Amino acid sequence: xxxxxxxxxxxxxxxxxxxxxxxxxxxxxxxxxxxxxxxxxxxxxxxxxxxxxxxxxxxxxxxxxxxxxxxxxxxxxxxxxxxxxxxxxxxxxxxxxxxxxxxxxxxxxxxxxxxxxxxxxxxxxxxxxxxxxxxxxxxxxxxxxxxxxxxxxxxxxxxxxxxxxxxxx
Amino acid sequence: xxxxxxxxxxxxxxxxxxxxxxxxxxxxxxxxxxxxxxxxxxxxxxxxxxxxxxxxxxxxxxxxxxxxxxxxxxxxxxxxxxxxxxxxxxxxxxxxxx
Numbered sequence: 421x422x423x424x425x426x427x428x429x430x431x432x433x434x435x436x437x438x439x440x441x442x443x444x445x446x447x448x449x450x451x452x453x454x455x456x457x458x459x460x461x462x463x464x465x466x467x468x469x470x471x472x473x474x475x476x477x478x479x480x481x482x483x484x485x486x487x488x489x490x491x492x493x494x495x496x497x498x499x500x501x502x503x504x505x506x507x508x509x510x511x512x513x514x515x516x517x518x519x520x521x522x523x524x525x526x527x528x529x530x531x532x533x534x535x536x537x538x539x540x541x542x543x544x545x546x547x548x549x550x551x552x553x554x555x556x557x558x559x560x561x562x563x564x565x566x567x568x569x570x571x572x573x574x575x576x577x578x579x580x581x582x583x584x585x586x587x588x589x
Numbered sequence: 590x591x592x593x594x595x596x597x598x599x600x601x602x603x604x605x606x607x608x609x610x611x612x613x614x615x616x617x618x619x620x621x622x623x624x625x626x627x628x629x630x631x632x633x634x635x636x637x638x639x640x641x642x643x644x645x646x647x648x649x650x651x652x653x654x655x656x657x658x659x660x661x662x663x664x665x666x667x668x669x670x671x672x673x674x675x676x677x678x679x680x681x682x683x684x685x686x687x
Contacts, residue, residue, distance in 0.1 A: 427593065427594075431593070431597045434597065434601060435597070435600060435601070435604070438600075438601050438604040438605065438624055439604060441604075441608060441617065441620055441621065441624060442604055442605075442607055442608035442611075442612065442617070442621065444617075447614055447616035447617055447620070447677075450616070450617050450620055451616070451620060454620050454623065454624060457601070457624065457627070458627060461627055461630075461631060464594065464597075464631065465631075465634055468594065468634050468635060468637075468638045469638065470634045470637065470638070470646055470649075472646060472650075473630075473634055473646050473649050473650070476649075476650060476653060477630075477653075480653050480657065481623075481627070481653065481656070484657065485623070485656060485657055485660045488660055488661070488664060489616070489619070489620065489623075489660065489664065492664045492667065492668065493616055495668075496668070496671055496677075498677065502675075502676070502677060503614060503677065504613045504614055504676070504677060504678035504679075504680070504681075505678075506612065506613055506614070509611055509612065509613070512610070512611035512612075513607065513611050515611075516606070516607045516610045516611045517607060520603045520606055520607055521603070523603075524599050524600065524602075524603040527599045528596050528599055531592050531595040531596055531599065532592050532596075534591070534592055534595070534639070536639065538590060540641070542638070542641055546641065546643070547637075547643065547646060551643055552643050552646045552647060552650075555643045555644060555646075555647055556647050556650070559644070559647075560644075560647045560651075563651060564651075567651055567654045567655070570654070570655065570658050571654060571657070571658055573658075574657075574658030574659075574661050574662050575661065577661075577662050577665070578661040578662055578664075578665040581662070581665035581666060581668075581669055582664075582665040582668050582669065
């Protein structure tokens with residue numbers, strides 16, 4: 421009972437945050453709305469008993485990535501007149517919704533036919549750090565190493581791109 | 590119960606897609622992509638709960654790492670483009686046009 425109530429609250433907050441991101445004009449408001457979505461998604465992960473992903477969502481997504489985005493938005497000091505002219509965006513919203521809505525409805529219909537989607541009880545250690553770590557380092561070791569190389573490449577690339585001096589041209 | 594989570598994931602993904610195709614602000618487009626990645630993560634975790642295996646959690650972690658790398662690179666590119674053109678409009682950034 422409590423789980424359904426919490427799911428409803430978190431789902432509503434997530435959808436409201438996502439809509440606020442898409443509809444708000446200034447990227448700062450959008451970023452704050454996206455933070456709300458990410459925090460409510462963390463709550464949903466906790467409801468799905470994914471304890472490690474819950475913590476990672478709060479630390480990595482809502483913490484690190486969003487603060488990086490907010491930092492860059494504030495760093496560029498965007499004023500009202502710097503924003504692109506988006507007076508015709510309502511037409512784009514309407515057209516995009518007309519295109520996307522049938523696909524979404526089709527997918528929702530397919531999802532509702534999924535067998536065995538009732539609530540089951542999982543074991544005590546499901547989703548904990550130790551159990552996910554065992555799976556990660558036993559069966560996903562090679563992808564894990566690839567991800568570490570990807571992060572290194574991204575680090576070097578970001579330094580090369582953002583650290584370019586104007587006089588070097 | 591799991592179907593509700595998957596439907597929420599579809600809704601969030603569609604909203605993110607709508608943001609990508611209908612907005613012109615670079616930051617909003619970028620954050621909409623982040624929203625779509627989050628929706629995919631929710632689907633991964635929901636399916637992991639459905640099948641009671643933790644592979645979905647590992648995949649969600651990988652998606653988070655990819656999102657972090659993407660954020661670092663995309664923001665560096667946005668800073669460079671803003672330095673070049675001092676605009677945030679995606680229509681202005683057409684440097685690859687022949």
